[in-house]
Each structure stands twice: as C-alpha cells, then as structure tokens.
Amino acid sequence: QQQVKQSPQSLIVQKGGISIINCAYENTAFDYFPWYQQFPGKGPALLIAIRPDVSEKKEGRFTISFNKSAKQFSLHIMDSQPGDSATYFCAASKGSGAGSYQLTFGKGTKLSVIP
Amino acid sequence: NAGVMQNPRHLVRRRGQEARLRCSPMKGHSHVYWYRQLPEEGLKFMVYLQKENIIDESGMPKERFSAEFPKEGPSILRIQQVVRGDSAAYFCASSPTGQGAYGYTFGSGTRLTVV
Numbered sequence: 001q002q003q004v005k006q007s008p009q010s011l012i013v014q015k016g017g018i019s020i021i022n023c024a025y026e027n028t029a030f031d032y033f034p035w036y037q038q039f040p041g042k043g044p045a046l047l048i049a050i051r052p053d054v055s056e057k058k059e060g061r062f063t064i065s066f067n068k069s070a071k072q073f074s075l076h077i078m079d080s081q082p083g084d085s086a087t088y089f090c091a092a093s094k095g096s097g098a099g100s101y102q103l104t105f106g107k108g109t110k111l112s113v114i115p
Numbered sequence: 116n117a118g119v120m121q122n123p124r125h126l127v128r129r130r131g132q133e134a135r136l137r138c139s140p141m142k143g144h145s146h147v148y149w150y151r152q153l154p155e156e157g158l159k160f161m162v163y164l165q166k167e168n169i170i171d172e173s174g175m176p177k178e179r180f181s182a183e184f185p186k187e188g189p190s191i192l193r194i195q196q197v198v199r200g201d202s203a204a205y206f207c208a209s210s211p212t213g214q215g216a217y218g219y220t221f222g223s224g225t226r227l228t229v230v
Contacts, residue, residue: 103158
C-alpha cells in the first residue's frame with residue numbers, strides 16, 4: 001500500500017515559470033512533510049519541510065502549501081531555473097513516537113526546466 | 116564536516132555473489148538508516164541501527180539481507196547471493212537522534228548492479 005502518492009511523474013516547465021508538484025497521504029499520524037531534491041548520481045537533499053500546524057511555508061523561490069483536511073501538500077517552485085532540473089520527492093513521517101524516524105516517500109517527479 | 120560517506124559508489128556483482136555496502140555517518144550522528152531506491156521508484160526504508168544495535172529492520176527482506184553497525188567502523192549492509200532484482204541504489208542516512216526524521220542527512224548512495 002503506497003501511503004504517499006505523488007504527481008505528476010514528470011514535468012517540463014519553461015524558464016521563469018512555476019513548477020507545481022502535488023502529494024497526497026493516507027496516514028493521519030503523519031506529522032512531518034519534507035521535500036527532497038535529488039540530482040543524478042547524488043543522494044536526496046532536504047529542500048524544505050512543513051509541519052501541519054501551518055498551511056504554508058516559503059523559503060526563497062520554494063513554497064509548500066499544506067491542506068490538512070484534504071491530506072494533501074504541494075511544492076511550488078517560482079521563477080523556475082534550468083538549475084532546478086532534478087527529481088523531487090515528497091515524504092512524510094510521524095512527528096514523534098514509535099517509527100517517527102521512518103520516512104515514507106512518494107515515487108518522485110522528474111522536473112525539466114527548459115530555457 | 117564530510118557528511119555521510121558511502122562506498123563504493125558503484126558496485127557490480129554477478130548473480131550469487133555477495134555485496135557489501137558501507138556507510139560512515141556524519142560526525143556526531145549515532146543513528147543510521149538504510150533505504151533502497153528501485154528504478155523509477157521512491158526510497159523505501161529498510162533498517163534503522165544504532166551502535167551495536169538493530170532498532171528496526173521491518174523493511175529488510177527476510178532472507179539474504181543483513182545490516183550491522185559495530186562499535187568501531189562503518190555500518191555495513193550485506194546482501195548474500197545477489198539476484199538481478201537486488202539491482203538498485205542503496206542510500207544511507209544518519210541523524211543526531213532517533214526521534215523524528217528531522218536532521219536526516221543522506222549519503223550519495225551505492226548503485227548496485229547485478230549481472
């Protein structure tokens with residue numbers, strides 16, 4: 001059972017455009033929602049994360065929007081640049097307690113930003 | 116701070132051989148996690164270890180796979196009698212605590228190819 005569903009699988013955006021990636025989760029015990037960026041041949045690197053006590057978090061060009069009632073969260077990349085071309089993964093974990101160390105990942109979105 | 120170090124970066128094994136993957140956590144981190152990434156898939160949790168202890172191996176296949184984190188030296192993920200389906204990228208992460216997935220840092224991974 002896939003607990004975090006991510007879409008789209010791939011995304012092509014023109015330079016300067018907005019990239020939007022969506023995720024939905026099932027486990028209501030999830031309490032921490034990070035996004036990871038992965039370049040080819042590299043490990044995932046934390047990009048931005050949110051807790052469900054806020055509906056939005058912004059860091060530079062990257063924004064997470066969170067809808068607790070719908071159990072959905074999304075990543076928005078404003079003014080997308082060719083250097084943003086990478087695979088993006090959403091993930092979720094419990095905030096504390098048993099199993100809170102375990103991240104559940106979506107399948108990833110391959111973003112290509114074209115000049 | 117050298118980050119999480121994994122080696123080798125690439126490993127080719129013939130079917131039936133053994134694969135040993137090594138992970139040295141970040142300085143000051145005593146919690147190590149192994150994840151597997153199959154092609155076109157997200158990362159999936161395999162095992163969580165502390166020094167000399169396996170805390171959670173719920174994501175490990177029951178046979179052929181084992182992990183350890185000795186008192187001295189790196190954590191080792193061992194796959195015996197490899198099969199083609201074991202071909203994947205194996206990522207190690209470390210964190211300063213085992214509470215929550217905050218502070219996770221991933222290594223660059225070992226890409227295992229079974230021929």
